[in-house]
Structures are given as C-alpha cells and as structure tokens.
Amino acid sequence: MGLxxxxxxxxxxxxxxxRERLKCHEIELERTNKFIKDLIKDGNMLITALKNLSAAVQKFSQSLQxxxxxxxxxxxxxDEVNIAQSFKEFSQLLNTVEEERRRLIQNADDVLITPLEKFRKEQIGAAKEGKKKFDKETEKYYSTLERHLSLSSKKKEAYLQEADTQIDKERQLFxxxxxxxxFKIQEVQEKKKFEFxxxxxxxxxxxxxxxxxxxxLAHEFEPYKQQLQFNLQNTRNNFVSTKQEVEKLMKRIRSADQDYKPPGQWTMEGFLYVQEKRPLGCTWTRHYCTYEKSSKTFTMSNTENKSNGLVVNQPEVFKLKSCIRRKTDSIDKRFCFDIEVAERHGVMTLQALSESNRRLWLEAMDGREPVRNSACSSLKYSFAYLNEAGFNFVRKCIDLVEMRGEVLQFLTSKAPVDMDLDPDMWDNKTITSGLKNYLRCLSEPLMTFKLHKDFIMAVSKLLTNYRVRAVHALVHKMPERNKEMLELLIKHLVRVSAQNQSNLMTVSNLGVIFGPTLMRSQEETVAAMMNIKFQNIVVEILIENFNKVSHSLTLNGLVYLSWCIIIFHVSQKTTPRQQQIAEDIDERQE
Structure with a gap:
C-alpha cells in the first residue's frame, strides 16, 4: 500500500x-534518508574493494609478466615457445581488463556517490528544513491563537482589532x-523515483x-586459447613420450654395473683418493679427477664438505706419462693404481672406489690392467638390420594394417593370399608394435646417427618457413636404403593421418609415436632425451609435407642445404639478408 x-x-x-498522514510521509522520508546513507557507505566500500581488487590483479599480472x-x-x-609466451599474453589480457575496471572506478564516484549525496542533502535536507519551519510556525501559531482566544471581550475595540490582525498574520505564516x-515532502517522494x-x-x-x-576480450582471446590448448596437449604428449624414454634409460643404467661410465666430455671422470705423504705418515684425500685420453690431460680438484655443500678447489693439471695397477701385497689399501706425470717426480698413488671403477680408470689411461668389456655393454640393444627381409616385413605389416582399415570402411576386402602374417592371429596393435620394435632395434636409426643433430637443428634453430626445405634437403642426404624405407613408412602414415577422425591418429600423435622410433641420438643421455620433442616435429613435417619432401633434390635444394648449415653453425639466427636469399632459393626450388 502506497503513501x-x-x-x-x-x-x-x-x-x-x-497529521497522521503527514507523519507517514515523514517516516518514509527518514527511512529513505537512512537507506541512502547506508547505500553511500556500501558504495564507498564497493569502490574501495574494486580498487583493492584492481591493485591485486595488476600485481598478479606483473608477476606473470x-x-x-x-x-x-x-x-x-x-609449442614450448608459445607456452612460455602465454604468461605475457595472460598479463596483457588482465591489463586490458583492468584498464576498463579503472575507468569504472574513476567514474563510480561521479555517477553514484556524488548524485546520491546531492539528492540526500539538497532534496531530503530541504524537506527536513521545511519540517523545522512548519513545526516552528505551528507552535507559534497555536500559541498566538490560545492567547488571542483568551482575550476578554471587554478590551478596547482598537486592541481587539490589532489582535485580530496579528492572528491573521500568524495564521497566514502557518x-x-x-x-x-x-508540497516539498511530496515532491521529494516523487523525485526519488528517478533522481535516486x-x-x-x-x-x-x-x-x-x-x-x-x-x-x-574473451571472444577475441578464444582463438589464442584454442591454439594454446593445442600447444599444451602436444607438450603433454611429448612429455609422456620423453618420460617413457628417460625411464627406460634410467632402468638400463640401474641394471648396468655400478661403475658404468656414461658418455661425457671426458674419457673418464670421478672421485679418487690421492695418497699424500706427510712427515709422520701419509693421508688419503678425496679429489674429483678427470682424464682426457687424446691429450693425456689428467686433472685433480680437491673437494671439501662444508655446511653449504661440496666445495671444489682450483684443479691441478698434469700430463700423464704412464699408469700401472698397484699390486695388492704392496699396499694395505684396496683398488689402488700408480700414475706418473710430467709435472711431478716419482709416482702418484690413487685409490679407486671399487675394483670395476679401477678397471675403468686403467682402461682409459691405457694402464696395464687387462682390458675387459665395458659395463656399458649391458646397455646395447639386440640389433636388427635394414635388409630385404626387413623391407618385406615392413611392407607386410603396412599392407595388413591398411587392409584392415579398408575392411572397417568397406567390409569387402580380404587379406592377400601371400600374407605371412596371419590376420586372424595378430591384431593391429600387435602388428604396429612389431613394426615399431623392428625400426627401433635397427643397429642405426632409420634417419641415421650422422644426420641426427642436423635434423634437430633444422626444426629447433630455423624459422618455421624454412624448416620444410631444410628437412627436405637432409632427407636426401640419407643413404638410399634408409630413404626408401622412410618413404615407404611416411606414405603409410600419411594415409593413417587422413583417417584421424575415426582412428584419432592425428599428425601430432603420429609424431609422438614415431619420433623416438625413426630418430635416436648416439649418446643415451637425459640431454639427448630432451630432444625427443624435436624428433616428433621432424616426423610431423615429413607427414604434412610428404609430397614436397619426397621429390628429388635439385641444385637449388643443395644450395639451400648449404645455406641452412651456415645458419646452423655460424649464427644460429636468420638475418633479413639470409631470409631474402633463402626465399629466393625457395622460389626457384618451386
């Protein structure tokens, strides 16, 4: 019910x-006044909260940046470049949002707080002033009226006329x-509908x-978000693939002898205890030692364990002259051997960490210890070979897998009569696993150890526009048999990827599967495993650009390859002039 x-x-x-109706208006006016006060207070709190939120978001954005x-x-x-750049993209997006929020905060006081305060002070305040005046005039009028009515009729006429004039004046003011x-209180009640x-x-x-x-902004951000999700999925797939390879490497290292010598910069390296003669006897001090066989350089770095970790002192460098195993009955320490160096007179007695460790040091230094098989022999694969039997096996695997794909599609094809692989006995997963195992067990990966680093360079150092040409050129440097097998396999993978809607084998997924299969570093290290992601990209390029890569290499292509090598090994960057030359070669190659 209204007023x-x-x-x-x-x-x-x-x-x-x-008076009762007027009081209802006054109560409503006071309620409105209180509500506006609370609203202004809450509005200021909201603006303060928005400012604090904006400051926090900007700090968060700065951290991302x-x-x-x-x-x-x-x-x-x-993919990794885009992911690394994503934080800056997120930061830029948040900053753009905060620009709009800052405008909202700056305008909030003008569009909300000031008009409400003005309405409360000017309109409601005026009504309150009107009430004060009304109450004052009411009291004055009724007081005057009571005095006027109490006048005796016996008063003089002139006095009574003056009293009548005075009461009329007070009545008019009232x-x-x-x-x-x-008028004012009803005006305020009506104006609050819009001014409030x-x-x-x-x-x-x-x-x-x-x-x-x-x-x-979210709508504009959508394409980038989708691309980033694709990059993240690719990186996750690469991580899973790399993790599996690293775990295999870790298991092989774990199963090898404890003193297995991994590939590294030095022919041999590790801790040795060095005998140091003192006036009252001798002491054994731990040193970290390295040996480089080609230059016969032997270094020793004294190490100390301190509270902040292992401290390595300045190394001593020697030129090795000879090395000989120390006889067991000639010293009360085990695993010892003597070396002679050009910089010192006499022999230096060193103690290895174990018998097998001593054997590795003696082998590295051409000592008199009998040469035995290195512990790394346990890391070797059972090798397969790239011969005619291998080609037949690969062709039959591919034929059977593709035939089954046609069966799924047309339901009419039958297996070739000369197929050695029984289609009823082996499923596609087993056949493809056998195919991958054959390729992985080759004595040398299909894309060769020699070209491995060049392929990695081609996709990691060159700009995207030039990668296909570089991979094309490198493929045609492969041995003919390897190139023939690669073409056979990639042609099959192109057909598989064309059916990715049904088999889910996208180019990216095939890269993850066959990257470690077709390419492998000669050194089995974690650093080499980190390049698996680039191996996957090489396979993706081969699948996506099969027609271009399978074409014969022209003279311009050879020039392009030479130019790529210059970019790889000299600058590792592409200058505008280099880009222009490469583009000219591209046009002629087309």
Whole structure:
C-alpha cells in the first residue's frame, strides 16, 4: 500500500488525520534518508574493494609478466615457445581488463556517490528544513491563537482589532509553511523515483560495460586459447613420450654395473683418493679427477664438505706419462693404481672406489690392467638390420594394417593370399608394435646417427618457413636404403593421418609415436632425451609435407642445404639478408 496523498486544503484544517498522514510521509522520508546513507557507505566500500581488487590483479599480472620459463635443453619447440609466451599474453589480457575496471572506478564516484549525496542533502535536507519551519510556525501559531482566544471581550475595540490582525498574520505564516512543507515532502517522494534510481542505473551501466568488455576480450582471446590448448596437449604428449624414454634409460643404467661410465666430455671422470705423504705418515684425500685420453690431460680438484655443500678447489693439471695397477701385497689399501706425470717426480698413488671403477680408470689411461668389456655393454640393444627381409616385413605389416582399415570402411576386402602374417592371429596393435620394435632395434636409426643433430637443428634453430626445405634437403642426404624405407613408412602414415577422425591418429600423435622410433641420438643421455620433442616435429613435417619432401633434390635444394648449415653453425639466427636469399632459393626450388 502506497503513501496517502496530502491535500493542500487539509493544511488549513490541520486535522489529526492530516497529521497522521503527514507523519507517514515523514517516516518514509527518514527511512529513505537512512537507506541512502547506508547505500553511500556500501558504495564507498564497493569502490574501495574494486580498487583493492584492481591493485591485486595488476600485481598478479606483473608477476606473470616477469616470470620466465626455463626449459630443459638448448632449444625450444614452437609449442614450448608459445607456452612460455602465454604468461605475457595472460598479463596483457588482465591489463586490458583492468584498464576498463579503472575507468569504472574513476567514474563510480561521479555517477553514484556524488548524485546520491546531492539528492540526500539538497532534496531530503530541504524537506527536513521545511519540517523545522512548519513545526516552528505551528507552535507559534497555536500559541498566538490560545492567547488571542483568551482575550476578554471587554478590551478596547482598537486592541481587539490589532489582535485580530496579528492572528491573521500568524495564521497566514502557518498556512504558508504548511503548504510549502506538504508540497516539498511530496515532491521529494516523487523525485526519488528517478533522481535516486538514475545514479544506480548509471553505475550498473558502467558495470555492464566492464563485463561486456570482458566478454569481448574473451571472444577475441578464444582463438589464442584454442591454439594454446593445442600447444599444451602436444607438450603433454611429448612429455609422456620423453618420460617413457628417460625411464627406460634410467632402468638400463640401474641394471648396468655400478661403475658404468656414461658418455661425457671426458674419457673418464670421478672421485679418487690421492695418497699424500706427510712427515709422520701419509693421508688419503678425496679429489674429483678427470682424464682426457687424446691429450693425456689428467686433472685433480680437491673437494671439501662444508655446511653449504661440496666445495671444489682450483684443479691441478698434469700430463700423464704412464699408469700401472698397484699390486695388492704392496699396499694395505684396496683398488689402488700408480700414475706418473710430467709435472711431478716419482709416482702418484690413487685409490679407486671399487675394483670395476679401477678397471675403468686403467682402461682409459691405457694402464696395464687387462682390458675387459665395458659395463656399458649391458646397455646395447639386440640389433636388427635394414635388409630385404626387413623391407618385406615392413611392407607386410603396412599392407595388413591398411587392409584392415579398408575392411572397417568397406567390409569387402580380404587379406592377400601371400600374407605371412596371419590376420586372424595378430591384431593391429600387435602388428604396429612389431613394426615399431623392428625400426627401433635397427643397429642405426632409420634417419641415421650422422644426420641426427642436423635434423634437430633444422626444426629447433630455423624459422618455421624454412624448416620444410631444410628437412627436405637432409632427407636426401640419407643413404638410399634408409630413404626408401622412410618413404615407404611416411606414405603409410600419411594415409593413417587422413583417417584421424575415426582412428584419432592425428599428425601430432603420429609424431609422438614415431619420433623416438625413426630418430635416436648416439649418446643415451637425459640431454639427448630432451630432444625427443624435436624428433616428433621432424616426423610431423615429413607427414604434412610428404609430397614436397619426397621429390628429388635439385641444385637449388643443395644450395639451400648449404645455406641452412651456415645458419646452423655460424649464427644460429636468420638475418633479413639470409631470409631474402633463402626465399629466393625457395622460389626457384618451386
């Protein structure tokens, strides 16, 4: 139920009913005034919270901007580059959102707080002033009226006329105050419908503009988000593939002898205890030693264990002259051997960590210890060979897999009569696993150890536009048998990827599967495993550009390959001039 209307005529009567209705208006006015006060207070709290939120988001954005991804290895894939750049993209997106939020905050005081405060002070304040005047005139009028009515009729006529004039004047002032108050209080009740609501609407409009800007930014961000999700999935797949290879390497290392010598910069390296003669006897001090066979350089670095970790002192460098195993009965220590160096007189007695460790040192230094098989022999594979039997096996595997694909599609084909692989006995998973195992067990990977680093360089150092040409050129440097097998396999993978809607074998997935199969570093190290992601990219390029890569290499292609090698090994960057030359070669090659 709404407020009762106040008639101007009721102001003259000033009846109890009029006063009751007027009181309803006054209560509502006070309630509105209190509500506006609370709203202004809450609005200021909201603006403060928005400012704090904006400051926190900006700090968060700055942290994203300053963070720098560090990846294992000396090069990154395009996926890793995009992922590393993503934090800066996120930061830029948040900054754009915050620009709009700052505008909202700056306008909030003008569009919300100030108009509400103005309405409360000017309109409600004026009504309150009208009430004060009305109450004052009411009290004055009724006091005067009581005195006037108490006058004796015996007073002189002139006095009574003056009293009548005075009461008429007071009555008029009372009526004026009453009329103005009734008008003002009803005016405020009506004006609050728009002057009270309009600031709220303007503030909400700013809020909606902010949210709409966020929606527009999200819409513009969608393609980048989808690309980033694709990059993340590729990186996750590469991680799973690399992790499996690293775990296999770890298991092979674990199963080898404890003193297995991994590939490294030095012919041999590790801790040795060196005998140091003192006046009252001798002591054994631990040193970290390295030996480089080609130059016969032997270094020793004294090490000390301190609270902040292992401290390595300045190394001593010697030129090795000879090495001989120390007889067991000639010293009370085990695993000892003597060396002679050009820089010292006499022999230096060293103690290895175990018998097998001593044997490795003696082998490295051409000592008199009998040469035995290195512990790394346990890491060798059972090799297969790239011969005619291998080609037949691969062809039959591919034929059977593709035939089954046609069976699924047309339901009419039958296996060739000369197929040695029984299609009823082996499923596709077993056949493809056998195919991959054959390729992985080749004595040398299909794409050769010799070209491994060049392939990795081609996809990790060159710009995207030049990678296909570089891979094309490198493929045609492969031995003919390897190239023939690669073409046979990639042609099959092209057909498989064409059916990715049904078999889920996208080019990216095939790269993850066959990257470690077709390429392998000669050194089995974690650093080499980190390049598996680039091996996957090489296979992706071969599948996506099979027609181009399988074409014969022209003279321009050979020039291009030479140019790629210059870029790899000299600058590892592409200058504008180099880009122009490469593009000219591209055009002629086309």
């Amino acid at each position: 009762p209307t106040l008639e101007f005529s009721d102001s003259f009567l000033d009846s109890p009913d009029f 300053e963070f720098q991804f560090e990846c294992l290895g000396d090069a990154e894939t395009d 009526y004026d105050a009453s009329l103005e108050y009734v 609501v309009e600031p709220l609407l303007a503030f909400l409009q700013g809020l909606f503009t902010f949210y709409h800007e966020g929606y527009e």
